[in-house]
Amino acid sequence: MKSRARRFLTALALFLGLAVVPPPALAADTGTAEAGKPAGSASARSAVAAMQPGWNLGNTLDSTGADETSWGNPRVTRELLRSVRAQGFKSIRIPVTWSRHQGAAPSYTVDPAYLARVKEVVDWALDEDLYVLINVHHDSWQWVMNLPTQHDAVLARYTATWTQIAETFRDAPGKLLFESVNEPYFDGSSGDAQNAELMHELNSTFHTLVRASGGRNATRLLVLPTLRSSPDQARVDELVDTFTALDDPNLVATIHYYGFWPFSVNIAGYTRFDATTQKDLTETLDRLYNTFVAHGIPVIIGEYGLLGFDRSTGTIEQGEKLKFFEYLGNYARLRQLTTMLWDNGQHFHRSELRWNDPGLYRQLRSSWTVSSATAATDQVFVRKGQAPSDARVALNLNGNRLTSIVHGSKALVRGRDYSVDGDQLTLPAATLARLTASQEYGVNAVLSLRFSRGVPWDLNVITYEAPTLTGATGTTGSLVIPTAFRGDQLATMEAVYADGTNAGPQDWTSYKEFGYTFAPDYTAGKITLQSVFFDAVRDGSTVTLTFHFWSGTTVKYRLTRSGTAVTGEPIA
Structure with a gap:
């Protein structure tokens, strides 16, 4: 239910060719401000530090439907909040959308039953000893964005909304925080200068009426x-100006971070947590540190994650995903930034109270306290029916050392089953042959690489053959390509016309957006090309698709569009 991807197009940058390195150690924050600069109080900094780590109760009270279940999540229970606390989270952001539950002008009265429900959930979270952050959420794109063209009406509604929230919670414990508005923007403004003025006006109005x-x-x-x-x-410079004008030591800055956009949605060939993706992360968090934290202003990254998760957590390959979250958690800790994981129900299962991806949670939790080792990949491919070669995997040790490798309950023997030279792990051909003796497609063995600290890194040993795609007929509504994946998995897809120009949407790149234009289904054995892909394919054209798989295999496929009819065939 988030819609960020399109506005991050400008984040695309050139590869820099830098090596991925551990984040540097940082000097302690002095918590002092320069003359004329705003500064937070020591108590504010202490409270925000105590909020780390945080979690979002997304797609629930922020839903724009009739009630909190309208976006597919169950009603919030006290048990859920207790379980969130048990996972190690110290704070919870409870996004709230008020629009559907408000009366007409001029009072814009919030439905008392809805306000009572919000208060009930907030009180439960406070009773669980969680810090709590509530806000005005999707109202931002429902009516707040009209501030340039309907100034007085929007400001009146905004004032009425926060007046009622402030009154309801005026005596709540100090562990409850208010956030003025979620991801605000303005339709019809004249540009950056007016945007800055309106943003300052919103934040200042909020500050005045709450105080x-x-x-x-x-x-x-x-x-x-x-x-x-x-x-x-x-x-962030505009926000500093607001902090300076308000001159209040109990203010906190917040931003959202979903990574380097092409990697975050898997487009333009950015399938890996590479140097460019890392650089975007470090530069962003450095910016927050240098602008705010170094001057005593605490910062909450109110949402973080990967934008591709809005479609599927499989949009980003598992190992690349884990490297991103490990690095982000570690670097945010060093930069003294409080982070709040965006979870719209795809991470922590709200009914069964378990993690849908335990490996991701394990990596997240570790990053809150230590730097874990990772590796260049979590996959070693062995071709079915062929004698394997030695496999070499580069380790990102992050100051750690490899202590053992375990397969099931058995430890591999160093010097026989594997060897390590600096940060290079070698798995000999004989070890790989033994681990893939079943010759079954897919993961034949999971090797748990154990290190001197942090969590293990799982290395999957996979038997595969080149995937095969067969002919298909369909329409521009969708084309389903029968696919025998044969142990492999899809990394990305390119699309070009016969003349070599890029085909499909977002034609500034030949590599299409994973899950948005195409989506694999490994269980059903198919790749589906979505209608949005064909919406941007010329009628009467022929398009060559190149499917890139994680083994390194590429498979070419030809599409022909005639009106709404589409046919496809493999290219030998």
């Missing part, structure tokens, strides 16, 4: 976002 409501709101921590919750330097 005036009295009770604990007089000193409550108030969380102010940048325009669109963007971490770009121009946007």
